[in-house]
Amino acid sequence: MSVNTNAIGGKRLNKRASLTDTNLLLIITIAVFFVMYIMAIVFLGKGFTKPQMFFNILNENASLLVLSCGMTLVMITGGIDISVGQVTSLVCMACAVNLEFNGGNVFTSMLIALGIGLAFGIVQGFLVAYLEFQPFIVTLAGMFFAKGMTTIICSDRVNVTEPGFDALSKTEVTVPFMGSYNKVGDFIPAFVEIGVIVAILVVVLLFVFLRWTKLGRSFYAVGGNNQSANMLGINVKLTKFLAHVLCGLCAGIGGYLFFLHARSGSPLHAQGAEMNAIASSIIGGTMLSGGVGNIVGTLFGVLSLATIKNIVTSLGLDDPWWTNITVAAMLCIFLLVQSVILARKNKNKK
Amino acid sequence: MTTSEKKISTGNSAKGFFGKLVSNQLFIPLAALLLLVIFNLIADPTFFKISLEPSSTGYYILSGNLISIIDNASELAILAIGMTLVTSASGGQDISVGSAIAIAGSVVLRIAKGYSAGISNGQFAGMIIGAFVLCVIVAALFGAFNGALVAFFKIQPMVATLILFTAGRSIAAWINNNENISINDTRFGYFGNFLPGIPIPTPVFISAACMIIIAIVLKVTNLRLYSQAVGINASSSRLNGINPKVIKLLTFIILGACVAVCGFIKVSRTSSITYAVIANNIEMDAILAVALGGNNLGGGKFNMTASILGAYVIQFLTTTLFKFKVSSSAISAYKAVVVILLIIMSAPVVRKWFSDLKNKRTAAKAQVRKEGA
Amino acid sequence: MEKDAVLEMRGICKYFPGVRALEQVDFTLREGEIHALMGENGAGKSTLIKVLTGVYPKDGGTVWLKGTGSAIHIKSPQDAQSHGIATVYQEITLCPNLTVAENMYIARTKGAFTNWKKINQDAGKLLDELGIPVNPAEQLGNCSIAVQQMVAIARAVDMDCKVLILDEPTSSLDEQEVQKLFKLMRDLKAKGVGIIFVTHFLEQVYEVCDRITVLRDGQLVGEYIIEELPRVQLVSKMLGKDFDDMAEIKSDADAEKVDYNGTPVYQAINLTGTTGIKPFDFEIHKGEVNGFTGLLGSGRSESVRAIFGADRVVGGKVMIDGKEVKIRKPLDAMKHGISYLPEDRKLDGIVGDLSVRDNIILALQVMKGFFKPFSRAQAEAFADEYIKLLNIKTASSDTPIKSLSGGNQQKVILARWLLANPVYLILDEPTRGIDVGTKVEIQKLVLKLAAEGKSVTFISSEIDEMIRTCSRLVVMRDGKVVGELKGNDLNQNKIMATIAGGESK
Known part of the structure; x- marks a missing residue:
């Protein structure tokens, strides 16, 4: 009986447990997103109040969302994967060539996408986890390998006309109860592309994975302190390996979503996507030092990034360089915030 | 005493010599160079042909693959100098050098475009010096920005430099309002091509000058000792009176200066700039040069000569691949393979396997010898 | 295998580059006993534990566990866990970013999912039973070190283990917590668990243990039943036969007389650091050897670090030879003739990949300046001189310092600071983790330096060493500084009493 009350007491205490790093950063991120979106509504008005505006952000960034989720996984274990952008590009090209020239269908192209992603994940994961090399160098090599392979497959833009694929890519899913009235007063329901459904599914799956599965928790343990994790009986190498494999898989899926949206393959696709993915993860509260991060945060990170890009363009700063500079500036600010948090924590410990 | 020892162990000394050779840091780049030379000799001996021919400007200049390798490797060699120092002190690499070169080049063009082709040699020289100094200052400032993030905010170098990597080319475009600038004054091209009457490309002299400068710097200062000590054990260095933060910052600033020189050469080569393409992928090559030189990418001890040699080997590889009609963007795939091979060879785990294997073999040999005796 | 033994280790060997960490060590643990593993720093206790738990692969020897017919190979900590070996390490090996409950149950529960409700309940129950005041849902990094250590113990206790290893678990616990732990240990012992207890505190050994195994310099000295081994004997077994050698040092020390009335070489008034020490006054005279003592974490290292400017100093006055100076960073201290040999040789002392030569000249070189490097010949001359003077065993001055043995590494660091020609030398634990021979050499050297007129601060965990030097x-x-002992007060009992703060018993 007394045990029971204690347990309940413990549970009540739960709510009073001080904020974990993950939650602290998550709150910052969500706040940043809402502030940004409200700013967009206040200053830019009109468009941003329509649900479709929000869903368009999703439509355009479904691929980035999946890539960022993969990146978050690797970053939680204390690694990084900068090959995802070029892998996306490679996936697009390989799928486009398969559909256009090699008589493939939607199914084969999906297999190819997943296969490429997995292959990169497995090789890079092996090099990082078992040969203990710096993830940055390994994935930098992976990035250039993917870049080269893309042009080796085909150096020009390939537009896809295969009917099955075309139908899939143009499928629009209506969002229930959402929409807006046009000037005439007709109700136009809001829609999302099929890619968004997939991306949301990935987000949900990975959220569950990180929160409730033992493997997911061991990602955090490894990132928190990999020596301790080893002592606690976690297979650190396997965990790191799997993180890279999952990230590779996400790159495959994200690549296919990009392909669905772009309906073409080109060496210029997804240029700099890895930077956006890293930036989204970091803005979403994933710590570079590992062990801290959250998929929900990443979701908001992607949304924040997309919103600020929209704001920048709407402000008339539509010269192509402004988006990059904005992304870099945001990345810089959030890195500094993390650095300060980390420094303060270390000081407190002393 | 030593001579008699040598005499006794002639059998071993050959192996010892070989072992010494293999353990020398210059071995890897030299072996790679040799491999490339042999490959080209077999594939196409005319690869090595050098000729002295009049160019379009009427002067006699040297041309041929070897000349173009030495010429084109100049920027890479200069970058390798800075990258080696950054690697040594901070244990990471700067991936923003390509973007920073775009910025440096853009600054030079911004100054140069304001002058008409008609200005006198004196005025021209003044303008060039001004442009160069300004571009060094700008690039060093960006280097300091990276360095500050690394040294004071303790962000991993590669992630810290990701910021400039993302924004650099955009900043470069912004400096010149995204204009396509082209300088008509032929004198502007002297620094990336040939000086009138001199048959050797100018970048070769510039890179040689940089090497001499760094050699002198390493000789008359403690840069080597300090950056190595900081890279190996920052905490211990601090207790010995070194300021690790300042040293890290310093290496990034030096890299910034190297970047400025590269940017200057790059824009002089074509008298123009393409913001998205200039010095594309050069960060990869620079890191590869350091790795190929056998330097530990995790920081600490370094061998400058090996890094620079590594840069030339990479250019040799690039030129060879070009020769075999590999497109410029596909080259990165081949280089990636080289990097991965290097990674595998230099991974501590693999090295341990090798040394264990070697130990086992020597142990077995000793056993056999014992039994024989 | 002995009949009631749960664990037997025979002929265990472990080598590190340049160091023989364990050589033919035997160890037997019986059912339901608490077995102390004793030895000085560097004797090989931790290495033996790490071999047993699969952190280090062993280089030789065999391990038997009860219930397994043949010798077992423990490949990893997971493997050790699955064999029923639970461990609490000296340094906390938990993940600070996870919650308390997670740290207790991670990698142990069945199934692919984490049942948060269940682990929080289970953890809460267990923590309550053990009287550990912490919320299971709290992030571990937000808890105090003592609580973290107790959580680690709770985790180990909760595993149905045959062998429980406690590697210096008490260093961060207070007396009450230690008693809780002992009660726990006795309970487990009654259930037949074999417990290996590694500690520095002799009283604790005699309070709770049944048997003692003593290691010295990586070798087995022997296994003893506790009643048959009086404390003095245990200490002499741990220290080895060099007792007489050390006694001889003392007579030298007594011969030295220091002029306490002159101007101090170094004087600090109200020196205020940032690392949790109270402001303190301190002075040292020419030719004096003084010591800071206290338990681990009492602030003795933090004090000397503040003197050297190694940690940020925020207040107080410092005078060198009576003149006020500012010491903000190590370089300031060095320029005023202060040298500091840090406590953690590996982390703060050596620059591993650099050669012995570079390591020796480092401090002097930094003092000389960035733009004035020593010539190669000069550096070599310095290095050779000190290699000979301190009898450093190295293949050449080009050898990387990391391949030297601990004692020789320490000598290189000493050489570095002697070369800097200080007037005031601070040695924080210079004898930790090195062989007995070198220890004696270092102590002799300290006394010699003092005789030459240098001032030395000497810190050691071993009170005997302090008394001698x-x-x-x-x-x-x-x-906080709680006392200063001189002359006749300088004896074991008095020191212990002052450290403990109570009246001497």
Whole structure:
């Protein structure tokens, strides 16, 4: 009986447990997103109040969302994967060539996408986890390998006309109860592309994975302190390996979503996507030092990034360089915030 | 005493010599160079042909693959100098050098475009010096920005430099309002091509000058000792009176200066700039040069000569691949393979396997010898 | 295998580059006993534990566990866990970013999912039973070190283990917590668990243990039943036969007389650091050897670090030879003739990949300046001189310092600071983790330096060493200077009493 009350007491205490790093950063991120979106509504008005505006952000960034989720996984274990952008590009090209020239269908192209992603994940994961090399160098090599392979497959833009694929890519899913009235007063329901459904599914799956599965928790343990994790009986190498494999898989899926949206393959696709993915993860509260991060945060990170890009363009700063500079500036600010948090924590410990 | 020892162990000394050779840091780049030379000799001996021919400007200049390798490797060699120092002190690499070169080049063009082709040699020289100094200052400032993030905010170098990597080319475009600038004054091209009457490309002299400068710097200062000590054990260095933060910052600033020189050469080569393409992928090559030189990418001890040699080997590889009609963007795939091979060879785990294997073999040999005796 | 043994280790060997960490060590643990593993720093206790738990692969020997017919190979900590070996390490090996409950149950529960409700309940129950005041849902990194250590113990206790290893678990616990732990240990013992207890505290050994195995310099000295081994004997077994050698040092020390009335070489008034020590006054005279003593964490290292400017100093006055100076960073201290040999040789002392030569000249070189490097010949001359002077065993001055043995590494660091020609030398634990021979050499050297007129601060965990070398001891407790002992007061009992803060028994 007394045990029971204690347990309940413990549970009540739960709510009073001080904020974990993950939650602290998550709150910052969500706040940043809402502030940004409200700013967009206040200053830019009109468009941003329509649900479709929000869903368009999703439509355009479904691929980035999946890539960022993969990146978050690797970053939680204390690694990084900068090959995802070029892998996306490679996936697009390989799928486009398969559909256009090699008589493939939607199914084969999906297999190819997943296969490429997995292959990169497995090789890079092996090099990082078992040969203990710096993830940055390994994935930098992976990035250039993917870049080269893309042009080796085909150096020009390939537009896809295969009917099955075309139908899939143009499928629009209506969002229930959402929409807006046009000037005439007709109700136009809001829609999302099929890619968004997939991306949301990935987000949900990975959220569950990180929160409730033992493997997911061991990602955090490894990132928190990999020596301790080893002592606690976690297979650190396997965990790191799997993180890279999952990230590779996400790159495959994200690549296919990009392909669905772009309906073409080109060496210029997804240029700099890895930077956006890293930036989204970091803005979403994933710590570079590992062990801290959250998929929900990443979701908001992607949304924040997309919103600020929209704001920048709407402000008339539509010269192509402004988006990059904005992304870099945001990345810089959030890195500094993390650095300060980390420094303060270390000081407190002393 | 030593001579008699040598005499006794002639059998071993050959192996010892070989072992010494293999353990020398210059071995890897030299072996790679040799491999490339042999490959080209077999594939196409005319690869090595050098000729002295009049160019379009009427002067006699040297041309041929070897000349173009030495010429084109100049920027890479200069970058390798800075990258080696950054690697040594901070244990990471700067991936923003390509973007920073775009910025440096853009600054030079911004100054140069304001002058008409008609200005006198004196005025021209003044303008060039001004442009160069300004571009060094700008690039060093960006280097300091990276360095500050690394040294004071303790962000991993590669992630810290990701910021400039993302924004650099955009900043470069912004400096010149995204204009396509082209300088008509032929004198502007002297620094990336040939000086009138001199048959050797100018970048070769510039890179040689940089090497001499760094050699002198390493000789008359403690840069080597300090950056190595900081890279190996920052905490211990601090207790010995070194300021690790300042040293890290310093290496990034030096890299910034190297970047400025590269940017200057790059824009002089074509008298123009393409913001998205200039010095594309050069960060990869620079890191590869350091790795190929056998330097530990995790920081600490370094061998400058090996890094620079590594840069030339990479250019040799690039030129060879070009020769075999590999497109410029596909080259990165081949280089990636080289990097991965290097990674595998230099991974501590693999090295341990090798040394264990070697130990086992020597142990077995000793056993056999014992039994024989 | 012995009949009631749960664990037998025979002929265990472990080598590190340049170091023989374990050589043919035997160890037997019986059912339901608490077995102390004793030895000085560097004797090989931790290495033996790490071999047993699969952190290090062993280089030789065999391990038997009860219930397994043949010898077992423990490949990893997971493997050890699955064999029923639970461990609590000296340094906390938990993940600070996870919650308390997670740390207790991670990698142990069945199934692919984490049942948060269940682990929080289970953890809460267990923590309550053990009287550990912490919320299971709290992030571990937000808890105090003592609580973290107790959580680690709770985790180990909860595993149905045959062998429980406690590697210096008490260093961060207070007396009450230690008693809780002992009660726990006795309970487990009654259930037949074999417990290996590694500690520095002799009283604790005699309070709770049944048997003692002593290691020295990586070798087995012997296994003893506790009643048959009086404390003095245990200490002499741990220290080895060099007792007489050390006694001889003392007579030298006594011969030295220090002029306490002159101007101090170094004087600090109200020196205020940022690392949890209270402001303190301190002075040292020419030719004096003084010591800081106190338990681990009492602030003795933090004090000397503040003197050297290694940690940020925020207040107080410092005078060198009576003149006020500012010491903000190590370089300031060095320029005023202060040298500091840090406590953690590996982390703060050596620059691993650099050669012995570079390591020796480092401090002097930094003092000379960035733009004035020594010539190669000069550096070599310095290095050779000190390699010979301190009898450093190295293949050449080009050898990387990391391949030297611990004692020789320490000598290189000493050489570095002697070369800097200080007037005041601070040695923080210079004898930790090195062989007995070198220890004696270092102590002799300290006395010789003092005789030459240098001032030395000498810190050691071993009070015997301090008594032998120091003429004055500053005693610290909880970050505060609590006493100063001189002359006849300089004996074991008095020091212990001052450290403990109670009346001497």
